[in-house]
Amino acid sequence: MDCLFCKIIAGEIPSTRVYEDEDCILIKDINPQAKIHYLLIPKGHFEDIGDIAHKDPDLLSRCLSKITALADSLGLEGGYRLVTNKGKNGCQSVKHIHIHVLGGEKLSEKMS
Ligand code: 5GP
Ligand code: ZN
Numbered sequence: 001m002d003c004l005f006c007k008i009i010a011g012e013i014p015s016t017r018v019y020e021d022e023d024c025i026l027i028k029d030i031n032p033q034a035k036i037h038y039l040l041i042p043k044g045h046f047e048d049i050g051d052i053a054h055k056d057p058d059l060l061s062r063c064l065s066k067i068t069a070l071a072d073s074l075g076l077e078g079g080y081r082l083v084t085n086k087g088k089n090g091c092q093s094v095k096h097i098h099i100h101v102l103g104g105e106k107l108s109e110k111m112s
Contacts, residue, residue, distance in 0.1 A: 036104030
């Protein structure tokens with residue numbers, strides 16, 4: 001399958017991994033929008049939040065729980081923002097579910 005994030009998960013395309021387990025990887029975004037900008041990427045290929053929520057809600061739940069468990073060790077002790085884009089209006093550019101994890105500084109109060 002020609003999927004950028006499946007290739008990153010497989011190690012065929014390099015990335016800076018800050019965490020990995022059987023469910024997901026956490027990598028640094030190549031074009032950071034905040035002082036800290038990670039991408040939480042479930043290892044299974046699901047197109048977007050709707051796809052994973054429908055097909056494997058337990059995996060989605062476990063992935064989200066990891067962020068709360070890891071936050072302090074990732075430099076996010078001051079808080080963070082989770083964002084996931086879906087579809088054309090959400091400006092999703094990579095069609096493999098990923099959750100943006102933003103923090104390391106006070107973020108804009110405006111969300112878009
Ligand atoms: P989306 O627009 O789909 O919500 O987010 C895709 C994200 O993937 C963007 O923030 C973009 O900077 C990031 N990205 C795109 N290509 C790469 C890559 O090759 N490596 C990494 N680490 N991030 C990427
Ligand atoms: Zn994929």
